[in-house]
Amino acid sequence: MRVLIAGAGRAGLSVAVHLATMGHEVTIVDRDDAIATSAFERHGLVSLVGDATDAGLLKEAEVGRADVVVAMLRRDADNLAVALLAQAAGAKRVMVRMRDPDYRSVYVRAGVHRILSEIDVFIGAMATAIEHPGVRHAMVLGTGESVAFELDIPVDAMVAGRTVSVVAGSRGFPASCVFAGLYRPDGRVEAPRGSSIVAGGATVLLVAARDELAEVIAFFLRRDPASGGITSAAERR
Secondary structure, three states: OEEEEEOOOHHHHHHHHHHHHOOOEEEEEEOOHHHHHHHHHHHOOEEEEOOOOOHHHHHHOOHHHOOEEEEOOOOHHHHHHHHHHHHHHOOOEEEEEEOOHHHHHHHHHOOOOEEEEHHHHHHHHHHHHHHOOOEEEEEEEOOOOEEEEEEEOOOOEOOOOEEHHHHHOEOOOOOOOEEEEEEOOOOOEEOOOOOOEEOOOOEEEEEEEHHHHHHHHHHHHOEOHHHOOOOEHHHHO
């Protein structure tokens, strides 16, 4: 993909370098000559120096040919300007990093719907970590009603050694919970199937309603060796 990133601060440059290593064609625009020079010399990125809100400079960067334009400037007003110019030039997709939540409705009215809010992500992850110590990494989804999170499964957990289908059909399995991934010891992430095993000592990636998070965690961490494990719906019949 052709990706144009306006604003090559720490976050913008990190995104640019990552995308370049994945084989995408990345161009950055930044008003700081030192940053642009370093991005070219150290990472081989195509770099333009100047104001990304300048229509002429964006034209020089071939914004109209971009598959994705990402506005990551320091001010939302500037990101909005970049987004509008990119849309007018014919860029296929436009994304913005939102700093001030008051701008969300402004972006939406301007036709920008891919809005990334670092504040929302940070607050959601931090609040989840504080409220639920068992959660490793978490990300709030959508309007904040759902959370994607990683959870380590104890070796002696009641779900350990069971298949995904058995666990999901068990008594007490929270209705909002969905298996999103299974991490294996070698670091691979497996897309969960009904026959996939939830191994003790492994990590699972789950999605659940925020108000059911405590219930979900308690279900997966439950230890009761004497019970003989969890009971599936089929076994209850």
